[in-house]
Amino acid sequence: HCVRAMAGWxxxxxxxxxxxxxxxxxxxxxxxGILFRLYQLAVxxxxxxxxxxxxxxxxEREEAIQTSVITKLKGVTLTNSSETGLHLWSAEDYxxxxxxxxxxxxxxxxxETPNQRLGFCAEVSLQRKSxxxxxSELCSLPSLTGIKTGLCLNSTGTCEIHPFCDIPLEPLxxxxxxxxxxxxxxxxxxKFEFSKSNVFETTDDSYLKRCSYDRENHPYCPIFRLGDVIxxxxxxxxxxxVKGGSVGILIEWNCDxxxxxxxxxxxxxxxxxxxxxxxxxxxGYNFRYAxxxxxxxGETYRTLYKVYxxxxxxxxxxxxxxxxxxxxxxxxxxxxxLLGIVSNLLTFYxxxxxxxxxxxxxxxxxxxxxxEQGQSSVERRGPTIPRNTxxxxxxxxxxxxxxxxxxITFSPHS
Numbered sequence: 001h002c003v004r005a006m007a008g009w010x011x012x013x014x015x016x017x018x019x020x021x022x023x024x025x026x027x028x029x030x031x032x033g034i035l036f037r038l039y040q041l042a043v044x045x046x047x048x049x050x051x052x053x054x055x056x057x058x059x060e061r062e063e064a065i066q067t068s069v070i071t072k073l074k075g076v077t078l079t080n081s082s083e084t085g086l087h088l089w090s091a092e093d094y095x096x097x098x099x100x101x102x103x104x105x106x107x108x109x110x111x112e113t114p115n116q117r118l119g120f121c122a123e124v125s126l127q128r129k130s131x132x133x134x135x136s137e138l139c140s141l142p143s144l145t146g147i148k149t150g151l152c153l154n155s156t157g158t159c160e161i162h163p164f165c166d167i168p169l170e171p172l173x174x175x176x177x178x179x180x181x182x183x184x185x186x187x188x189x190x191k192f193e194f195s196k197s198n199v200f201e202t203t204d205d206s207y208l209k210r211c212s213y214d215r216e217n218h219p220y221c222p223i224f225r226l227g228d229v230i231x232x233x234x235x236x237x238x239x240x241x242v243k244g245g246s247v248g249i250l251i252e253w254n255c256d257x258x259x260x261x262x263x264x265x266x267x268x269x270x271x272x273x274x275x276x277x278x279x280x281x282x283x284g285y286n287f288r289y290a291x292x293x294x295x296x297x298g299e300t301y302r303t304l305y306k307v308y309x310x311x312x313x314x315x316x317x318x319x320x321x322x323x324x325x326x327x328x329x330x331x332x333x334x335x336x337x338l339l340g341i342v343s344n345l346l347t348f349y350x351x352x353x354x355x356x357x358x359x360x361x362x363x364x365x366x367x368x369x370x371x372e373q374g375q376s377s378v379e380r381r382g383p384t385i386p387r388n389t390x391x392x393x394x395x396x397x398x399x400x401x402x403x404x405x406x407x408i409t410f411s412p413h414s
Contacts, residue, residue, distance in 0.1 A: 039345070040339065043335060043338045043339050044335075046335075046338075047331070047332075047334075047335035047338075051331050051334075051335070052331065056256070056321055057327060057328070057330075057331035058323055058324075058327060058328040058331060059256075059258070059321035059322055059323055059324065059327065060191075060321065060322055060323075060324035060326070060327055061319060061320070061321045062189050062190075062191040062192065062319065062320050062321075063318070063319040064189075064190070064191075065187055065188070065189060065253065065316065065317070065318040065319070065320075066187065066188040066189075066190060067185065067186065067187045067188075067316040067318075068185070068186045069101075069102040069183065069184070069185050069314050069316065070100055070183075070184040070185075071100040071101065071102070071104055071181065071182065071183055071184075071312075071314070072091075072100050072181075072182040072184075073091045073094075073095045073100075073104075073106065073179060073180065073181055073182070074091055074179065074180050074182070075090075075091065075176065075178060075179030075180060075226075076088060076089065076090050076091075077089045077094075077175045077176060077179075089107075093107070094106055094107035094108075094176065094179075094309070095107075102313070102314045103311070103312065103313050103314070104311075104312055105285075105309050105310070105311050105312075106176060106179065106226065106309050106310050106312070107176070107307045107308070107309040108176045108240075108241035108242075108244065108308060108309045108310060109241055109242055109243075109244070109307070109308040109309070110305050110306060110307040110308065111305070111306040112303060112304075112305055113303065113304040113305075113306075114303045115301055115303070116290075116301060116302045116303070116304055117299065117300075117301045118300070176226060176241065177225075177226060177227035177237050177238070177241075178225065178226070178227065179225075179226040180212075180223050180224065180225055180226065181223070181224045181225075181226060181229065181312070182208075182222060182223050183198070183222045183224065183249070183251075183314060184197070184198070184199055184222055185197065185198045185222070185251055185266065185314075185316065187253050187316065187318060189255070189257075189318075189320040191320075192257055192320055192322055194255070194257060194261070194264075194320060196253075196255075196261065196264060198220060198222050198251065198266045199220060199222055200218075200220035200221060207221075208221070208222075208223065211223060212224075212225060213225075213228075213268075215268075219265060219266070220265075226310075229247065229249070229270055230247065230310070232270040233247050233270040233271055233272050234271075234272065235272055240310065241308070241309075241310070242308065243283065243284030243285075243286070243308055244284045244285035244286055244308040244309045244310055244311075245272060245273075245274050245283065245284060245285055245310055245311070246272065246273040246274040246285055246310070246311045246312075246313065247270060247271070247272055247273065247310055247311070247312055247313070248270070248271050248272075248273045248312075248313045248314075248315060249268065249269075249270055249312060249313070249314045249315070250268070250269045250270070250271070250315045250316075250317065251266050251267070251268055251314065251315070251316050251317075252266070252267045252268075252269070252316075252317050252318060253266055253267075253316075253317070253318030253319075253320075254267070254318065254319060254320075255318070255319075255320040255321070256320075256321055257320055257321065257322040258321075258322060258323050264320075273313065284308065285308065285309060285310065285311050286306060286307060286308045286309070287306075287307065288304060288305065288306045288307070289304075289305055289307070290302045290303065290304045290305070291303045291305075
């Protein structure tokens with residue numbers, strides 16, 4: 001048993017060194033030939049057109065873009081109020097935060113409530129809306145605008161609170177349509193050691209002072225007019241400035257590093273991010289802040305601002321590609337594998353077609369006497385077997401049927 005096992009393992013290892021080839025069959029069938037060529041053309045079109053031309057499958061890709069954004073706003077506007085008079089708004093007043101980040105807010109409208117002082121006044125935020133709640137029950141609820149004193153005011157139907165009392169004024173719309181936004185963006189693809197900026201490289205210091213972004217003429221001028229940005233987002237500035245909103249600025253870098261670096265250009269797109277459906281409560285953007293002062297008697301008072309404006313979110317996306325032999329080989333190998341599948345598909349198609357085909361009746365043919373004699377001589381001899389096979393055969397003719405049949409047996413030499 002040990003000898004047989006070792007012999008079996010030896011035969012197995014020897015068989016690993018054998019070389020096998022495939023057997024090819026030429027099918028003289030136009031339908032199958034047309035299908036075969038059409039499949040080849042489809043695979044070649046997919047590899048060349050989609051994989052290499054559209055998707056650039058020969059390139060190594062990187063999507064982990066490193067980016068930095070610096071923003072700066074410029075512009076002044078003048079407002080005139082009966083309470084505060086003339087007020088000049090500069091970038092330090094209407095930009096929050098003023099230091100310039102990837103997300104910033106620009107004031108376009110505000111309600112100013114000056115000279116708020118601590119006192120006693122009627123609550124206006126929790127007024128009684130129905131007779132089902134008494135004033136005493138209403139005064140027992142917590143207040144969001146001040147500290148309740150426990151007194152109920154029958155004249156107003158509300159509770160007395162101790163807050164900064166005020167009388168709201170009419171909203172004032174600031175003329176911010178001509179404000180400018182300066183967006184400086186640096187990007188880097190660490191895998192390829194490639195860096196670039198969206199600012200035009202020039203020694204002319206006055207270029208950024210007089211240029212404005214234009215998709216065709218000045219694609220590397222990073223100064224955007226506020227009214228143009230809202231227009232490119234598909235909205236009107238004057239209507240959006242009343243209640244505010246949120247706008248996204250997308251900068252996309254798609255760089256083919258097989259070409260010159262001048263072909264790697266930023267692409268800008270603008271969209272409104274907040275919901276604006278039928279002037280619902282979800283649309284708009286506002287918040288409150290206060291400035292505190294002291295009078296000559298040392299009493300604290302403040303000016304409350306409810307500001308409406310536009311929040312800008314700057315988003316950076318990008319990817320870069322460069323030729324590499326490894327993805328090229330993988331793409332070509334996948335194409336060759338697809339071409340190899342066609343033989344199996346056509347074999348299946350041919351087998352399925354033959355299974356539904358009716359067997360044909362043999363047709364009688366007349367042959368010349370010379371041909372019959374030649375055939376009979378071949379039949380008597382039987383098939384030719386190479387002598388070096390070490391085998392012999394015997395042919396037994398079946399004379400009972402109309403057609404001779406060969407019965408061949410093989411046996412080893414004794």
